[in-house]
Every structure is written in C-alpha cells, then in structure tokens.
Amino acid sequence: MTIDFKQDILSPVATDFAAMDKLINEGISSKVALVMSVSKHVVEAGGKRMRPIMCLLAARACGETDLTKAQKLAAIIEMLHTATLVHDDVVDESGLRRGRPTANATWNNQTAVLVGDFLISRAFDLLVDLDNMVLLKDFSTGTCEIAEGEVLQLQAQHQPDTDEETYLSIIHGKTSRLFELATEGAAILTGKPEFRKPLRDYAGHFGNAFQIIDDILDYTSDADTLGKNIGDDLMEGKPTLPLIAALQHTTGEDHAIIRRSITTGGTTELDRVIHIVKTSGALDYCHKRAIEETEAALEALEQLPESPYRQALFNLAQLALHRIQ
Amino acid sequence: MTIDFKQDILSPVATDFAAMDKLINEGISSKVALVMSVSKHVVEAGGKRMRPIMCLLAARACGETDLTKAQKLAAIIEMLHTATLVHDDVVDESGLRRGRPTANATWNNQTAVLVGDFLISRAFDLLVDLDNMVLLKDFSTGTCEIAEGEVLQLQAQHQPDTDEETYLSIIHGKTSRLFELATEGAAILTGKPEFRKPLRDYAGHFGNAFQIIDDILDYTSDADTLGKNIGDDLMEGKPTLPLIAALQHTTGEDHAIIRRSITTGGTTELDRVIHIVKTSGALDYCHKRAIEETEAALEALEQLPESPYRQALFNLAQLALHRIQ
Numbered sequence: 186m187t188i189d190f191k192q193d194i195l196s197p198v199a200t201d202f203a204a205m206d207k208l209i210n211e212g213i214s215s216k217v218a219l220v221m222s223v224s225k226h227v228v229e230a231g232g233k234r235m236r237p238i239m240c241l242l243a244a245r246a247c248g249e250t251d252l253t254k255a256q257k258l259a260a261i262i263e264m265l266h267t268a269t270l271v272h273d274d275v276v277d278e279s280g281l282r283r284g285r286p287t288a289n290a291t292w293n294n295q296t297a298v299l300v301g302d303f304l305i306s307r308a309f310d311l312l313v314d315l316d317n318m319v320l321l322k323d324f325s326t327g328t329c330e331i332a333e334g335e336v337l338q339l340q341a342q343h344q345p346d347t348d349e350e351t352y353l354s355i356i357h358g359k360t361s362r363l364f365e366l367a368t369e370g371a372a373i374l375t376g377k378p379e380f381r382k383p384l385r386d387y388a389g390h391f392g393n394a395f396q397i398i399d400d401i402l403d404y405t406s407d408a409d410t411l412g413k414n415i416g417d418d419l420m421e422g423k424p425t426l427p428l429i430a431a432l433q434h435t436t437g438e439d440h441a442i443i444r445r446s447i448t449t450g451g452t453t454e455l456d457r458v459i460h461i462v463k464t465s466g467a468l469d470y471c472h473k474r475a476i477e478e479t480e481a482a483l484e485a486l487e488q489l490p491e492s493p494y495r496q497a498l499f500n501l502a503q504l505a506l507h508r509i510q
Numbered sequence: 511m512t513i514d515f516k517q518d519i520l521s522p523v524a525t526d527f528a529a530m531d532k533l534i535n536e537g538i539s540s541k542v543a544l545v546m547s548v549s550k551h552v553v554e555a556g557g558k559r560m561r562p563i564m565c566l567l568a569a570r571a572c573g574e575t576d577l578t579k580a581q582k583l584a585a586i587i588e589m590l591h592t593a594t595l596v597h598d599d600v601v602d603e604s605g606l607r608r609g610r611p612t613a614n615a616t617w618n619n620q621t622a623v624l625v626g627d628f629l630i631s632r633a634f635d636l637l638v639d640l641d642n643m644v645l646l647k648d649f650s651t652g653t654c655e656i657a658e659g660e661v662l663q664l665q666a667q668h669q670p671d672t673d674e675e676t677y678l679s680i681i682h683g684k685t686s687r688l689f690e691l692a693t694e695g696a697a698i699l700t701g702k703p704e705f706r707k708p709l710r711d712y713a714g715h716f717g718n719a720f721q722i723i724d725d726i727l728d729y730t731s732d733a734d735t736l737g738k739n740i741g742d743d744l745m746e747g748k749p750t751l752p753l754i755a756a757l758q759h760t761t762g763e764d765h766a767i768i769r770r771s772i773t774t775g776g777t778t779e780l781d782r783v784i785h786i787v788k789t790s791g792a793l794d795y796c797h798k799r800a801i802e803e804t805e806a807a808l809e810a811l812e813q814l815p816e817s818p819y820r821q822a823l824f825n826l827a828q829l830a831l832h833r834i835q
Contacts, residue, residue, distance in 0.1 A: 217658045219665040272627060275600075276620040295601040295664055298623060302597060303657035305627065309634055310650035316643065325635035332628035333542045339620055340544040 188504040190233065197493045198241040201252045201259070205237055208260035212311055215303070223288050223300040227271050228263070230285045236367045237263045239388065239498065243371035246494035247380050254315055254374050261308045262367045265328065268304035269335075269363075271297050277421075320373045327366045334358010338423070345432065345447040347424040353393065356400075361392025368498075386485035391502045394478035398509050400425035401471050404462050405509070419458060422450030426474065428458075430467035439465065472509060479506050513829040515558065522818045523566040526577045526584070530562055533585035537636055540628070548613050548625040552596050553588070555610045561692045562588045564713065564823065568696035571819035572705050579640060579699050586633045587692045590653065593629035594660075594688075596622050602746075645698045652691045659683010668747035670772040674754055678718065681725075686717025693823075711810035716827045719803035723834050725750035726796050729787050730834070744783060747775030751799065753783075755792035764790065797834060804831050 188194070195202060213224035237259035244255035273279070274287040275297045281287060289297040305328075312324055338355045341347045368384035403418045404427050418425050424447050431443045439461045446458050462468050482502045489495045513519070520527060538549035562584035569580035598604070599612040600622045606612060614622040630653075637649055663680045666672045693709035728743045729752050743750050749772050756768045764786045771783050787793055807827045814820045 215658055217662045217665065220658055220661045223661075269627075272623050276623055294619075296661065298597050298601055299657055299660045299664065302594075302626075302630065303654060303661065305630060306650065306653040306657050310647075310654050313643070313646045313650045318638070318641065318643075321638045321646070322635075325631065325638045328631040329628060329635050332624055332631050333540055333545055335624045336545045336548075336621065336628065337542045339624065340542065 188500045188507065190504065193500040194242075194497045194504065195238060197497050198238060198245060198252075201241045201245075201256055202234070202238060204252075205241065205256045205259045205263075206234075208256055209263055212260055212264055212307055213304070219292075219296065220300060220303055223292060223296055224267075224304060226291060227267050227288050227300070227304075230282055230287075231263065231267055231270075232283060234263055235501070236266050236363060239364060239501065240367040240371050242494045242497050242501075243368040243380075243384050244375050246384075246489050246492055246498060247372055247375045247377040248490070248492075249371075249375040249377075255371055257311060257315060258320075258370050258374055259367070261311050262363065262370070264304050264308040264311070265366075266363060268301045268308065269331065271301040271304065273335075275301070315374065317374060320370055323370060323373060324366055327362050330358050331362050332358075334362065341424055343422040343448055343450060344424060345444040347429060347447075349426065349429055352424065352426055352429055356393055356396040357389065360396040361389045364388035364392035364395075380489060383485045383488035387482045387498065387502075390478045390482035390485065391505070394475045394482060394502065395505050397426055397471060397475045397478065398505055401427060401468065401475065401509050403427070404459050405468070415459075416452045416455045419446055419455060420450060420452050422447050426471050427462045427467055430470040431458075431462050431465050434465040434467050434470070435461060475506060475509065479503070513825045513832065515829065518825040519567075519822045519829065520563060522822050523563060523570060523577075526566045526570075526581055527559070527563060529577075530566065530581045530584045530588075531559075533581055534588055537585055537589055537632055538629070544617075544621065545625060545628055548617060548621055549592075549629060551616060552592050552613050552625070552629075555607055555612075556588065556592055556595075557608055559588055560826070561591050561688060564689060564826065565692040565696050567819045567822050567826075568693040568705075568709050569700050571709075571814050571817055571823060572697055572700045572702040573815070573817075574696075574700040574702075580696055582636060582640060583645075583695050583699055584692070586636050587688065587695070589629050589633040589636075590691075591688060593626045593633065594656065596626040596629065598660075600626070640699065642699060645695055648695060648698060649691055652687050655683050656687050657683075659687065663748070666749055668773055668775060669749060670757065670769040672749035672754060672772075674751065677749065677751055677754055681718055681721040682714065685721040686714045689713035689717035689720075705814060708810045708813035712807045712823065712827075715803045715807035715810065716830070719800045719807060719827065720830050722751055722796060722800045722803065723830055726752060726793065726800065726834050728752070729784050730793070740784075741777045741780045744771055744780060745775060745777050747772050751796050752787045752792055755795040756783075756787050756790050759790040759792050759795070760786060800831060800834060804828070 209228055215221045240259040240262050241255055244252055271288050275289045275294050279287050280290040334355055338359055365385045365388040368388040369381050372380040372384050406415060428443055428447055442454055442457055446454055479502050483499060486495055486499055534553055540546045565584040565587050569577055596613050600614045600619050604612050605615040659680055663684055690710045690713040693713040694706050697705040697709050753768055753772055767779055767782055771779055804827050808824060811820055811824055
C-alpha cells in the first residue's frame with residue numbers, strides 16, 4: 186500500500202492545520218520589521234510541518250474535540266523547530282535549505298542568531314499563555330535536552346570511538362525529543378495523562394527511526410532526493426549509525442578507512458566509504474534498527490483507542506520507513 | 511563622596527550573592543561535558559554580576575527576609591545575561607571579552623550558539639521551578655523584547671536617519687529590559703505588586719543611563735578603561751546617542767562627516783568624529799541625558815521604604831554616572 190502524506194496523514198486534521206498555520210504567522214509578528222521578515226522567510230521555508238501535524242493528530246487521538254489550545258501548541262512546536270533550523274544553518278554555515286537561501290545567507294549570521302533567539306523566546310511566551318505548569322515544565326526540560334543533544338553531536342564530531350549508545354543520545358536530543366514534546370504535550374494539554382507515556386514512546390521511537398533513516402540516506406540517496414547532498418555527514422566527520430555499524434562489521438584496511446574518515450572528515454574517500462557501508466552489512470544493520478524503532482513506535486500507539494487520528498500517526502511512521510524501501 | 515562597589519553596593523547582600531553564585535554553578539551542570547565546560551568558561555568571565563545583585567537588593571528592599579527564591583531568580587537573570595553575551599560574541603565575531611578569550615574563539619561559533627541556546631533553555635527551566643505564572647509571563651514577554659531590541663540595533667546599523675526615539679527603543683531592549691526583569695521580578699516573586707512599577711521604573715531609567723554612559727565612553731574613554739576599544743561603535747556604523755546628537759548639533763561639512771561615518775562604518779575618520787562629538791555640544795547633551803535618566807531612576811526609588819538595600823540601589827545608579835564625571 187502506498188501512503189500519501191496529504192491523504193493519509195494530513196487530511197484528518199486539515200482544518201486544524203490551517204488554523205495552526207495562521208497562529209504561526211500571528212506568533213511571529215513583531216514591531217521590528219527585520220524580525221518579521223526574517224521569521225516569515227524561515228517559517229515559510231519550513232517544509233511539511235510534520236511536527237505540528239503530529240501534535241494535532243495526537244490531541245485528536247486523545248479524544249479532544251476542541252483543538253483551540255492544541256493548535257496553539259502545534260504552532261509553538263513549529264516555531265521551536267524553526268528556531269533550531271535557523272541556528273543550525275548558522276552553525277553549519279549552510280547557504281541553502283530545501284533549495285531556498287537560508288537566513289544567514291540572505292541576511293547574515295548576526296540576524297540569524299538573534300531571530301532564532303526571538304523565536305525561542307516567543308515560543309515560550311505563547312506556551313506561558315497556555316497556562317499549564319506541567320506542560321511548561323515538560324517543555325523547559327525538553328528544550329534543555331535538545332540543546333544538550335546538539336552540543337553532544339558537536340562533541341562527538343571526528344570521534345571514531347563514538348558508540349551506538351552515544352549516537353542514540355545524540356539523535357534523541359536533536360530529533361526525537363521535539364517529536365516527544367509534540368505528542369506528549371498534546372496529552373498533557375488535553376488532560377489525558379494516561380496517554381502521555383504511549384504518545385511519548387511513539388514519538389521517541391519514531392524520531393529515532395526518522396533520524397536513522399535520514400542518516401542512511403546520507404550514504405545511499407540520489408543527490409536531489411532530500412535537498413541534502415550525499416556525504417554531508419562524512420564531510421563533517423559525524424559518526425552516524427552507518428559508520429558506527431561499519432566499524433562493527435569490518436576489520437583491517439576497511440576498518441582503518443572508516444576510522445580515518447571520521448577523524449579527518451572530508452569526502453576524498455567517499456566512494457570507498459559508501460562501498461564499505463553497503464557491502465559490510467552495516468547498511469543492513471541500520472535498516473534493521475530503523476525497522477525495530479518503527480515497530481516499537483507502532484506498538485506504543487496500540488495503547489491509544491482506535492481512531493482515524495491514531496491511524497494517521499501510524500501511517501506517518503510507515504511513510505518514513507518507505508524512504509529506504 | 512566616592513562610592514565603592516563592594517562596600518556600598520554588594521555588602522548588604524554579600525551572603526545572598528555567595529548563595530546565588532553557587533546556584534549558577536548548579537544551574538549550568540549538564541551530563542554533556544562540553545556544555546558544562548563552555549558554560550563554566552562564559553559564566554566565570556561574567557564580571558561584576560551587577561544584574562543579579564540588583565535583583566537581590568530589590569528583593570530585600572521589598573522587605574523580603576527569606577531570599578531562597580530571590581537567589582534563584584538572581585541566578586536565572588545572570589544566566590540569561592550570559593546567554594546574550596555568548597550570542598553577542600558570535601554576532602560580533604569577538605575574540606576577547608574582559609581580556610579573556612570568548613567561547614566562540616576558544617571553541618567555535620557552533621559551540622557558542624548552541625551553549626547559548628542551552629543557557630536560555632536552562633534559565634527558563636529554573637524559572638518554571640519558581641512556579642509563578644505572573645513571573646513567567648513577565649520573563650517570557652521580556653526576553654522577546656530583548657531579542658527584538660538586539661535585532662532593531664542591527665536594523666539601525668549604518669542608518670544615519672536613526673532618531674533618539676529609535677535609539678531609546680534599542681537600548682531599552684538590549685540593556686534596560688533585563689535590568690527591569692531583575693528588579694520587577696523581585697517584586698513579583700516577593701509578593702509585593704505595589705513595588706513592581708517603582709522598581710521597573712528605577713531599572714528602566716538606570717539601564718538607559720548605563721547604556722548612554724557606555725556609548726559616551728566609546729568616544730571618550732582611554733583605550734583600556736572598559737576592556738573595549740574607543741571607536742568600536744563607529745567601526746560598526748552604530749548610530750549611538752553621541753552621533754545622533756552630533757547630527758542635531760551640526761550643519762555643513764561636520765554634519766556630512768558624521769552621516770558618512772554612520773553609513774560606511776570604519777574608523778578612518780575617527781579623530782575627526784571624536785572632535786566633532788566633543789566640540790559640537792553633542793557630548794554635553796549626552797551627559798545631560800545620562801543625568802536625567804539617573805535622576806528619574808533615583809526618583810522612582812523614593813517610592814520604596816528607606817533601607818540599606820534601597821540605598822545600595824541608589825549608590826549603584828550614582829556609581830555608573832561617576833564613570834563619565
């Protein structure tokens with residue numbers, strides 16, 4: 186069965202999505218013209234809005250029918266996500282994101298850093314308006330962990346001894362934690378504490394799968410599929426799962442090449458590294474791990490009552506897996 | 511009378527200050543080693559901790575005797591301040607701050623941006639623990655305004671038509687707003703809403719005076735006084751009050767030189783610009799404005815009951831003024 190994003194994931198919350206989109210635009214309004222134009226630029230470059238859609242679906246999957254607050258939470262999630270993208274682009278000195286010039290390239294690093302700070306602050310400001318201390322604590326802890334995950338990733342750069350456990354800590358912080366905030370936040374907001382854990386487990390495992398898949402595609406995709414180039418991670422000496430697994434599956438010269446590539450970064454040995462990743466069993470292992478994480482995500486969902494919204498969350502996790510199948 | 515920082519400002523809250531300092535170190539603890547070492551580096555480079563001292567003095571000036579919570583608030587204030595310094599150093603590509611290498615210079619821009627994000631998130635996390643919705647709203651709004659002020663400053667760079675009103679908006683955001691959070695926050699936290707406005711007015715006007723004085727010193731100080739170089743603002747084409755006033759006080763060639771210097775930035779005409787600022791009446795005007803703002807700050811303080819703590823806040827505003835006298 187082919188899953189269609191619009192039809193099988195977005196459509197059950199299409200109306201909420203439109204309302205949420207409007208809230209984002211209101212959220213980024215500012216009396217400072219430059220703040221608004223930069224925020225608008227980066228929010229519009231935002232892609233599919235997968236994270237706020239997860240939040241809206243989770244709220245409805247909890248049985249909530251009045252989505253006024255959940256729409257606000259979804260907008261907050263997307264603003265936090267956008268803030269991290271803006272700062273990531275400064276950090277990576279990226280010129281393009283999804284084929285559009287980044288904020289740092291269009292304006293400059295200064296503007297991008299400060300507008301990112303504005304978006305974080307505004308997201309918290311809107312969160313405070315939701316007037317829910319449990320939600321606030323979840324988000325304030327979560328955003329710390331997200332920042333820590335990003336720094337852990339920097340710390341692991343060029344470190345060939347990085348193990349899978351550390352890799353999982355990194356991707357939990359940089360990817361899965363915001364997924365968790367989106368869905369667990371919906372359970373908190375709708376007053377369904379019994380669904381906090383299942384929704385958090387779903388999002389955590391799905392986030393892990395999503396990032397593992399992304400990291401696989403960095404070694405296997407066609408150049409244009411992702412708006413990212415093959416070998417980007419190797420270039421920066423990032424010890425992602427394909428390389429960690431390759432080290433586990435090789436000895437001798439192949440092993441040495443992978444270690445050296447992580448240590449030095451760069452892509453002079455890219456073709457050789459790709460060959461090793463593909464033929465050593467490393468890639469198969471990554472696929473296995475992506476499937477395991479997806480299955481754990483789907484299993485967690487079973488604890489929610491059946492609904493079109495739960496089904497859409499189910500579809501989302503499966504669609505992600507299709508990218509490597 | 512000579513005011514001594516330690517004796518006349520710090521000493522009434524010296525015990526609280528030590529407790530606060532410990533809380534900062536606990537606040538920046540992280541399971542990610544790199545987060546901790548960078549945070550420690552930037553927190554230690556922090557200088558006099560004027561903002562948290564204001565917070566502690568304000569809490570005691572409100573009549574509070576149990577400073578457990580206010581010490582936490584003061585630590586939060588300093589962490590927010592440190593976060594903005596770390597990001598400012600990335601923005602300005604600074605290599606030194608107070609004679610110590612900056613985070614971006616010691617590590618790199620990536621680390622500095624992300625550790626700044628961590629400090630903002632951790633500050634909010636500690637704020638949530640204070641469990642006070644009014645305080646949270648004040649801070650979430652305030653941090654948005656701080657970011658907006660910083661962007662407004664970028665927007666005004668190289669703009670010779672920037673007027674004093676816009677300048678005041680900029681310095682309110684980049685400097686005075688955090689001063690206000692420090693003192694008004696103390697009033698909120700200690701349950702003395704009647705002191706919110708006086709303490710906010712004190713901090714707002716004092717912050718304006720403090721920044722005007724800083725901007726004066728950029729044209730008049732000896733090179734080493736501040737840990738900043740004379741002409742730094744001109745270099746970046748920042749239309750600060752000395753230049754805005756100089757434009758008001760000049761015509762013809764002098765006027766044209768100031769306009770051109772703002773537009774182009776750089777310091778090739780620094781000596782000439784300094785001469786115009788000093789002889790046109792611009793500097794006198796800046797002094798007058800700094801004194802007016804200080805007087806407004808002191809007047810607001812009169813609404814608080816007399817105490818050694820109120821006196822210390824009084825002394826602080828007067829000490830700042832001594833830098834240009």
